[in-house]
Amino acid sequence: MSTFNTADPALLHDRADAPGLASRLAQLPLIWKLLSVALFALAWELAGRSGFNFSFPTFSATVTAFWEMVVDGSMGMAYLRTLEPLLIGLAFSLVVGITMGVAMGLREDVEWLALPIFIVMQAAPMAALIPLVTFIYGISITAKVIAVVMLAMPVITINSYKAVRNVPGSLVSMCHSFMGSRPKQIWYVVIPAASPMMFAGLRLGVAEGFSGVVLAELLITPTGIGDLITFHRSVANFAHMYATIASIVLFAVIAVGLLQWVETLLFRPEKRSVK
Amino acid sequence: MKIATPDTLEKGASPVGASNKIIEVKGVSKVYGTEVVALNDINLDFQAGQLTSLLGPSGCGKTTLLKIIAGLLPATQGEVLVNGKKIAGPGPERAFVFQDFALLPWASVLDNAAFGLKMQGMGKTEREEIANHYVREVGLDGFQKSYPHQLSGGMRQRVGLARALSVNADVLLMDEPFSAVDEQTRRKFQEDLIRLREVEKKTFIFVTHSIEEAVYVSDRIILLSPRPGRVSEIIDPDIPGDIGPDELRRNEVYLETVESIWHGIKKYVE
Numbered sequence: 289m290s291t292f293n294t295a296d297p298a299l300l301h302d303r304a305d306a307p308g309l310a311s312r313l314a315q316l317p318l319i320w321k322l323l324s325v326a327l328f329a330l331a332w333e334l335a336g337r338s339g340f341n342f343s344f345p346t347f348s349a350t351v352t353a354f355w356e357m358v359v360d361g362s363m364g365m366a367y368l369r370t371l372e373p374l375l376i377g378l379a380f381s382l383v384v385g386i387t388m389g390v391a392m393g394l395r396e397d398v399e400w401l402a403l404p405i406f407i408v409m410q411a412a413p414m415a416a417l418i419p420l421v422t423f424i425y426g427i428s429i430t431a432k433v434i435a436v437v438m439l440a441m442p443v444i445t446i447n448s449y450k451a452v453r454n455v456p457g458s459l460v461s462m463c464h465s466f467m468g469s470r471p472k473q474i475w476y477v478v479i480p481a482a483s484p485m486m487f488a489g490l491r492l493g494v495a496e497g498f499s500g501v502v503l504a505e506l507l508i509t510p511t512g513i514g515d516l517i518t519f520h521r522s523v524a525n526f527a528h529m530y531a532t533i534a535s536i537v538l539f540a541v542i543a544v545g546l547l548q549w550v551e552t553l554l555f556r557p558e559k560r561s562v563k
Numbered sequence: 564m565k566i567a568t569p570d571t572l573e574k575g576a577s578p579v580g581a582s583n584k585i586i587e588v589k590g591v592s593k594v595y596g597t598e599v600v601a602l603n604d605i606n607l608d609f610q611a612g613q614l615t616s617l618l619g620p621s622g623c624g625k626t627t628l629l630k631i632i633a634g635l636l637p638a639t640q641g642e643v644l645v646n647g648k649k650i651a652g653p654g655p656e657r658a659f660v661f662q663d664f665a666l667l668p669w670a671s672v673l674d675n676a677a678f679g680l681k682m683q684g685m686g687k688t689e690r691e692e693i694a695n696h697y698v699r700e701v702g703l704d705g706f707q708k709s710y711p712h713q714l715s716g717g718m719r720q721r722v723g724l725a726r727a728l729s730v731n732a733d734v735l736l737m738d739e740p741f742s743a744v745d746e747q748t749r750r751k752f753q754e755d756l757i758r759l760r761e762v763e764k765k766t767f768i769f770v771t772h773s774i775e776e777a778v779y780v781s782d783r784i785i786l787l788s789p790r791p792g793r794v795s796e797i798i799d800p801d802i803p804g805d806i807g808p809d810e811l812r813r814n815e816v817y818l819e820t821v822e823s824i825w826h827g828i829k830k831y832v833e
Contacts, residue, residue: 461635462665465653466679466730476681480669555669 345527354531362516363535370512370536373429374501377436381493385441386486389448393482394474403449410442414500418507427509432501435508439500440493447489451482484555491547498540585611585734585766586632591641593627593792600791601627605641607785607794611733614760614767616777616784618824620831624792625770626662626738632768633659633736645734655683658732662739664719666711672698673707675722679730690729697725700762702755717748724759734766741776753780774828778802778820779811786824789831796827 329347336346345353357363388406392399418435425431455478463473505514513536520528586609593602601624609615617625630636632643634652643650645657653659658679666675677694685693698707701721711719720740727735741749757780760767771777777784778800788795800820802811811817 456663456665458661458663458665459667462659462661463678463682465633465635465657465659466682466726467653467655468682472682476678477667480667 343524343526345530349527350530350534353525353527354535357516357528357531363532366512366516366532367539368512370501370505370514373432373504374436374497376429377433377500378440378494378497380433381437381441381444381497382490385444385493386448386490389445389486389489390452390474390479390482392445392449393452394478399449406442406445406449409438410446414438415503415507418503422508431508432504432511435504436497436500439503440497443496444489444493447492448482448486451485451489452478454485455481484551487547487551487555491544491551494547495540495544498536498543502536583611584608585646586768587644587647588628588632589642589644591628591631591638591643593624593631593636594639602631602638603791603793605792605794609734609766609768610783611766612764613782614756614769614780616769616771616781617787618771618774618777618784618828619787619792619795620789620828621772622792623787623789623831625772625787627792628787629736629738629768629770633657635659655730656733658727658730658735660720660723660727660735660737660740662742664711664716664723664743666719666722668711670710671707672703672709672711672714672722672725675711676725676729679726683730694725694729697728698722700728701725715744715748717744717752720744720752728763732765734768737767737769739770739772742772749776756780774821774824778817778824784824786827788828796824798824 332347332350336344336349354363388398388402392402392406414435417438418431421431421434421438425434459477459481460473463477468476501512502514505512506518510518513532516532517529520526520532586607588605588607588609591602591605592600594600605628617628619625627636631638634643634650634654634657645654667678670678673691673694676698677690680690680693695707698704701724703718703721703725706714706718711722714722720743723740741752744752753776756767769777769780781800784796784798784800785794786796786798787793798820800816802814802816802820806814
């Protein structure tokens with residue numbers, strides 16, 4: 289038997305076909321992201337200038353309108369109004385949704401009682417139910433909080449429930465075999481094993497919550513961002529209307545993106561499962 | 564080699580002096596639902612300090628029996644005694660090694676090995692010290708801070724073993740512990756197990772479907788037959804203890820025992 293020495297010193301030097309500056313730049317993800325934003329802005333600008341629709345502003349006009357609203361404070365005020373029902377609704381959905389989901393995952397009687405409700409809530413077009421909420425709770429902040437909860441809670445609950453159900457049985461058995469009591473099995477095995485999927489549900493819930501709050505502000509009574517959109521539409525300030533819509537879309541994307549970032553930071557994918 | 568069949572045995576008696584029974588299985592049956600009889604009237608004694616294998620084709624209820632002994636599954640009928648006391652669940656004198664390792668993916672090797680002690684309420688410093696000792700003993704020194712996903716299958720099972728050893732139970736219950744590792748690792752493991760037995764002086768109950776593995780590592784082999792699971796033979800391989808592993812695999816008694824078990828088991832494997 290003979291072996292070859294592959295640790296040839298020549299291999300230590302840069303290869304002749306090593307990537308140049310351009311292709312190294314192309315490997316930076318940020319470059320591509322900025323490029324795609326720039327392309328999008330350019331396409332928007334061109335579409336606006338083509339005048340295909342009287343209500344469609346150019347990109348530059350939209351940015352200017354956005355800046356005006358930031359400076360005169362109307363944008364900031366609108367966000368403060370909108371965030372109130374959103375945050376209350378999300379906090380409620382989080383606490384109740386995760387508790388219910390975990391309870392349904394652990395106990396069959398709770399599952400039997402509560403799961404159908406959440407399945408219906410998740411499947412039903414909730415926007416159709418918002419007028420009913422207005423009948424009961426009027427145009428108060430309660431109605432808006434309920435709109436957020438109706439959209440955000442089902443996905444948070446169902447994900448928590450499925451996460452608990454997907455915890456490998458042998459891990460729970462293992463804890464039991466080392467004399468871990470039921471509460472210890474839940475605290476030291478079930479909850480940590482389920483948390484990555486629960487967090488993913490939370491992220492989806494936050495995205496749904498944004499839909500809920502904007503729907504509520506458009507359908508129940510115009511306040512905050514919904515008011516800004518409705519107002520500028522009614523006075524044909526289309527650039528302002530587009531700027532508001534774009535800002536809430538961007539805000540939601542950034543919020544959900546941040547959660548995703550936190551998610552990968554907390555639950556590095558390789559630590560989720562051994563298999 | 565001594566072979567005893569249940570017909571030649573009194574119920575619950577053991578073929579070689581019933582001196583030092585640590586575990587007694589009395590009339591244990593297990594029925595799943597109303598139809599499936601996994602185990603039917605099992606009577607067995609396990610001697611302290613011995614390595615006993617539960618061997619049989621798939622569906623013979625060997626893992627079910629092990630889980631009943633562990634207290635992880637309730638028996639439909641009958642009882643299990645540990646040191647003369649009837650069990651009602653898992654206990655500190657028994658530790659389980661899982662077929663799929665059952666390691667917490669978010670915990671380091673050391674934390675996984677210390678998990679059993681943590682469940683018993685031992686403080687962090689003390690349990691880490693003990694776990695560290697056993698992590699070294701199973702040959703994983705230097706991997707204390709690694710995570711399960713960074714280890715090979717064989718190394719993961721070593722963590723499972725360290726966890727079971729750390730709680731200092733008298734009985735180690737091993738459910739096909741080497742079936743999910745490759746053949747080379749498996750052989751090394753079997754040799755380590757024999758060495759470990761000498762060092763730790765514990766009682767091992769070992770479930771396997773490999774005849775060679777059972778004959779190689781066991782003091783006694785309990786052969787189960789399927790549908791319903793019953794004890795069909797009890798075999799004490801009389802292999803000389805002073806020969807090395809490589810010699811042993813060529814030993815005449817070893818080969819003869821493997822052959823005779825295969826003949827006994829063949830009729831169930833269709």
